[in-house]
Structure formats: structure tokens, C-alpha cells
Amino acid sequence: MNTGESMYHPTAERLEALIEGTLDPGEAVVVESHVLGCAQCETEAEELRALFDALGRMGHFSPSHGFADRVMLQVRLPDPWYVRAGQALQTFIPRTRRGWAFASSMLAIPVVSFTALVLWLLSRPYVTSEGLVAFTWDRLSGGASDTISELGTALLQSNFALWFARGVELLLGAGVRGAGTAAVVMAAMMAASAWILYKNLFRSPNRRSDHVSYSF
């Protein structure tokens, strides 16, 4: 391009852009028409095309067999969501026997107390399950905040509440059989609570002799 007519030749960059197809359409027409009429530029363009073609044919090399396995050996896989959720929950799990005993009692007390209260109330001749549900609903809708009330209403109006009430009614209507079933349920709950307390208060892998005095 160092001829006397170099000012008419497209620059090397424009020639490359033409071959690459990145020139504006208008400019491409101008350059292309010049290339068609200029032997020097045509040769240059042909060489560039050949180079582009050869470079485009350059392939990929493959790493040796087992490459992925070697990489995976050193990659730290993030824990799945359920493991992360479990780890988050673990922060709430007591770490000492006293902690376990406290948590177990805290869980057992309201469950047992509430169940006992409900059963006692329903054993009264003037209390029915529908009445109890209606009373609770009335209390909730009257005294609690709107949000709690709405939640309570939804719960009480659900099929679950109806089934629960019918279940309790059936249990009580069954007479001696119902009382026996209730006793079995209560006994099972008490046994479960006792087992949790025993496991966490008195049972230890490194059981020492001074703990032997405790018996269950």
C-alpha cells in the first residue's frame, strides 16, 4: 500500500473489518468495490481471507483422561439446602443434658397441660366439643388482635378443626372404651416424655459411677 495511489487504498484495518464483516454496509460496498478493481488490495484481501480461514480451523486440545475427576477432588461442594437448613436448626438444639432436660420439659409441659385441660373440660357434663370450639373462637375473635383472630378463624373453620372436634366427641361418646383410649394416649405421651428425660438426664456414653445412684 505504499504506492503513489495509497490514499485511495483502504487501510489494513478497514480491509480486515471487511473480511470480518464488521464494516458498515455502506462502507463495505465502497471498500469491496475498490478491492474488486485493485489487484494489490485483492491479493491482500485474499491473504487475509486465507489467514482467517486457517485460524478458524484451529481446534481445541483435550486435557488427559480423568481431568474432571482431578478437579472435583479439590472442589468444595456447597451443602444442599436441606443440609444448610439442618445446620441452621442445629443452633437451636441444646448441647448439654441440662439443656435437653429443660427443652423437653418446656415442650412437654404445655402439650400435656393443654391436653389434660381439654380432656378435663370435655369430661364436664355441661361442656361439649362444639361449645368449646365456639367459646375459643369467640374469645379469639373478641380479645386477640385482628391477625391472630383471622388465623384462628381460618384454623377453626378448617376441616381439621371439625375432624378434631368429631374425633374428641367420638372418643368421649365411646364410654369406657373412649376413656381407655384417652388413657393409652396420655400414657404414651408420658412415656415419651419420660424417655426423653431419661435419655438426656441420666444416660451418657461416659457414664460415671456417681450417676449410677440415679435409677428410673
Add this chain to the structure above:
Amino acid sequence: MDYSKLTDQEVVARAREGRETAFRELIGRYQRPVFSLIYRLVRDREKSEDLAQETFIKVLNALHRYDPSYKFSSWIFKIAHNTALDHLRKKAPETLSIDGSPHATTAAEIEASTVTVAGNEESPEEYATNRELGGILEEAVAKLRPEYRTAIVLCHVEGYAYEEIAEIMNVPLGTVKTYIHRARRELQGYLKHLRI
């Protein structure tokens, strides 16, 4: 699960959830392009494998820091390019051999005054490497500066646009254009007599 129909971003999202198959899919997609880029820069198969492995370990262990608005392929090539350049910068001079003192008169003196540093001979692995990379075009590409090599490979082999190459190489767009233009000129010069 068939990952082949998922985009890189979708596969990365599953890898972040801890699915090993998603990690393997990413390795499968990029092991050849990444290894090829590094191999063309380093020209040592064993070292290139180590560097490619290092690249993947860096990338996969840092997936939680990956910004999905950025192309995953650009990110991995950027790390591969930097890893290879770091290696080239740290690399000791390949060969230094001085054939004895000019004042030496006996064979023993010549041998005693001969200095040879680091692998002057071609090992079987190097021989295999040189054969593999021995194509005329590969040889010509190998003569380019590493920056030119990366730019040319990303442009012509991987098909990246100049803007993306600038992002990967962390240089201005104008610099990339210059790299590629000069690389093409040099390649034309090397290959002229061969009529590729």
C-alpha cells in the same frame, strides 16, 4: 437431569445448590477451550493441565461470588488467561547454556567452565508437546507475544467479540484491536512463504 439444554447461568445456579453433576457439566463444557487457551500460551502439556486444573478449582470454589449478569465463559477465560500469564511471568529462563570459557584449553577445563541451567534437552513429554503444537499455524501463533496469542485465540477460535476480549483481558477496546491487528500482520509475515 439433562443439563445439556440449560444455559451456563442455569447450570451455575444448580451448582450453587451443591449439585455435583452441575459442577461436572461446567467442567465438561469448558475443559477443552480453557485447556487449549492455556496450552497455546504455555506450550507445555503437563504444566497446562496443572494450570487448567488450577483455573477450574479457582472458578468452582468461587461460584458464590460469580455475578450472573456477567458471561460465565468470559469469567472463566479471564481467570485462565490471568493464571497462565502469572505462570509465564514467574517462569525462570528456559535455557541458559554457555559452552565453556574461551580460555579453557583442555576438555576438563571446558567441561568445568560450562554452565547449563534448567532442562536443555527435550524430554519425551516436550517432544510430544512440540509435535502436537507443531502445525505450521500453531508454530506461527506460538511466535506471537502471549497477549497477541490470547487475543487471536479468543477472537478466531472461540469467536468472541472485541468488547468481550477486552473484558477478559482487562485492557481497553483499542488495545485489543491493536493486538489483533498486529497479531494478524505478524502471522501473515510468518506464513507468507508457505502460502497457507
